[in-house]
Amino acid sequence: xxxxxxxxxxxxxxxxxxxxxxxxxxxxxxxxxxxxxxxxxxxxxxxxxxxxxxxxxxxxxxxxxxxxxxxxxxxxxxxxxxxxxxxxxxxxxxxxxxxxxxxxxxxxxxxxxxxxxxxxxxxxxxxxxxxxxxxxxxxxxxxxxxxxxxxxxxxxxxxxxxxxxxxx
Amino acid sequence: xxxxxxxxxxxxxxxxxxxxxxxxxxxxxxxxxxxxxxxxxxxxxxxxxxxxxxxxxxxxxxxxxxxxxxxxxxxxxxxxxxxxxxxxxxxxxxxxxxxxxxxxxxxxxxxxxxxxxxxxxxxxxxxxxxxxxxxxxxxxxxxxxxxxxxxxxxxxxxxxxxxxxxxxxxxxxxxxxxxxxxxxxxxxxxxxxx
Numbered sequence: 488x489x490x491x492x493x494x495x496x497x498x499x500x501x502x503x504x505x506x507x508x509x510x511x512x513x514x515x516x517x518x519x520x521x522x523x524x525x526x527x528x529x530x531x532x533x534x535x536x537x538x539x540x541x542x543x544x545x546x547x548x549x550x551x552x553x554x555x556x557x558x559x560x561x562x563x564x565x566x567x568x569x570x571x572x573x574x575x576x577x578x579x580x581x582x583x584x585x586x587x588x589x590x591x592x593x594x595x596x597x598x599x600x601x602x603x604x605x606x607x608x609x610x611x612x613x614x615x616x617x618x619x620x621x622x623x624x625x626x627x628x629x630x631x632x633x634x635x636x637x638x639x640x641x642x643x644x645x646x647x648x649x650x651x652x653x654x655x
Numbered sequence: 656x657x658x659x660x661x662x663x664x665x666x667x668x669x670x671x672x673x674x675x676x677x678x679x680x681x682x683x684x685x686x687x688x689x690x691x692x693x694x695x696x697x698x699x700x701x702x703x704x705x706x707x708x709x710x711x712x713x714x715x716x717x718x719x720x721x722x723x724x725x726x727x728x729x730x731x732x733x734x735x736x737x738x739x740x741x742x743x744x745x746x747x748x749x750x751x752x753x754x755x756x757x758x759x760x761x762x763x764x765x766x767x768x769x770x771x772x773x774x775x776x777x778x779x780x781x782x783x784x785x786x787x788x789x790x791x792x793x794x795x796x797x798x799x800x801x802x803x804x805x806x807x808x809x810x811x812x813x814x815x816x817x818x819x820x821x822x823x824x825x826x827x828x829x830x831x832x833x834x835x836x837x838x839x840x841x842x843x844x845x846x847x848x849x
Contacts, residue, residue: 624790625754632789640787 490538490571492517498539502532509578518576526562526579527589533566533577534594541566541575547591547601549609551583553635559583560611564591581611583634590616608633676702693831700744700770701827702732704819707743709763711750714777714809718749721812731819740766745822746799749809751779752792764799765848769834772826774818775801778808800842 495517499507507529509520521529533541546565553559558580567574581588590613591598602613603622610631613619621628630637676698681690706728710718721728728734737743740763752760764773775795778784781804783793795801802825805818833839843849 628789637789639789641783641789641791641793 490568490573492573495539495573495575498536499529499532503529516574516576518578520578520580523562523579523581523588526564526577527591527594529577530564530566530591530594533575539568540570541568543567543569544591544595544597544601545574547598547605549605549611549633551609551634555580557582560586560609562588562605562611586611587614588612589614592616607631610634694827696831697827697829701823704731704733704745704772704822704826705735705737705743706733706745706747706819707737707740707763707767709746709748709750709760711752711756712779714749714780717809717812718747718776718815721815726812726816728816728819731816731823733819740764741768743767744771744826745819746771746773747776748773748780748795749776751784751786752795753790754792755790757792757795757798760795761798761846770826770829772802772822773799774803774805774822776805776815776818777810778806781806784808798846800846 492512492515496510496519499519503521503525506525507519507521509518511518533539543566544564545567546563548563550561550563551559552561560581560583562579562581564577565574566577579588586609588611590602592602592613592615599617600622602611602616603619605611606613606616606619607621607624608631620626624632679690679694679698681688681694683689708715708718710716720726722734722736733745740746744767746764746767748760764771773795775781779786779791780795781801783791785808787793792798803818803821805814807814810818840849
């Protein structure tokens with residue numbers, strides 16, 4: 488029997504009846520949310536379950552939604568079942584004023600650098616991460632550049648005429 | 656369609672067998688030639704510049720073409736590309752310098768012995784270019800003093816050669832006392848060097 492999105496959804500709702508929510512299938516990829524306190528429980532369940540076997544993390548990233556109060560920062564896990572070749576997307580949301588999320592490094596070694604990158608750009612504090620410091624940007628950087636309140640352009644530059652760049 | 660093979664159909668006779676630098680101004684008589692030390696040293700220096708390529712992206716590829724036999728930077732006395740900053744005279748920064756790379760450029764500049772010159776090749780090295788973003792240094796003149804800027808994205812080898820010739824002009828005309836002067840010290844101090 489091959490694994491279907493419907494079956495995965497059924498297994499998740501059986502195990503976490505009240506907690507997992509917002510099931511969706513954009514372009515056929517099962518996507519769902521859970522409270523941030525449960526992220527490790529859900530990931531562990533997906534990993535250990537003999538049917539689901541989501542034992543490969545393809546990606547981990549952050550998203551900033553400045554307009555949704557209390558749920559500004561999202562952390563998105565992309566998981567892959569290599570045996571049945573099925574991918575799912577799992578999101579947790581957190582308040583930007585207290586962006587603490589449990590680290591997934593214990594479960595996936597690949598999460599180490601990707602969590603550092605997410606911290607680097609969004610300031611998500613991964614609780615329990617072995618070495619949470621900037622990975623791509625300069626160490627002296629004092630802000631999280633991918634948050635929407637920071638403009639893309641370098642702010643130290645004075646020789647560019649904004650009129651000529653369509654942002655006058 | 657195959658292209659016809661082109662030969663050197665137009666014969667261009669050599670003007671002289673060996674190209675020599677023009678003689679500096681001075682007085683000459685039988686068995687002697689007198690001129691200023693400045694001009695002799697300038698002449699020697701400008702025709703033996705050792706470049707240090709600091710190539711980080713596409714401008715570096717253009718530099719490779721410049722060093723190749725077709726454009727041949729060797730004609731200007733610069734065929735000896737040194738990969739040790741201690742031996743080189745001209746730092747050629749070619750390509751985008753990210754902010755994380757800035758201290759490396761400065762370190763390389765500090766390791767070069769005086770007299771040293773810097774040329775910023777391409778829009779990125781000169782001004783950040785299209786990368787108007789938080790992670791890219793907006794021109795290497797924020798970390799090291801630059802003598803010549805070569806515009807272009809990337810500049811053609813002819814433009815790089817033109818930049819090198821302008822550096823040659825600067826080198827040939829530079830006063831021997833410039834590097835000991837107060838103005839030069841102030842310039843270096845503004846970059847936090849000694």
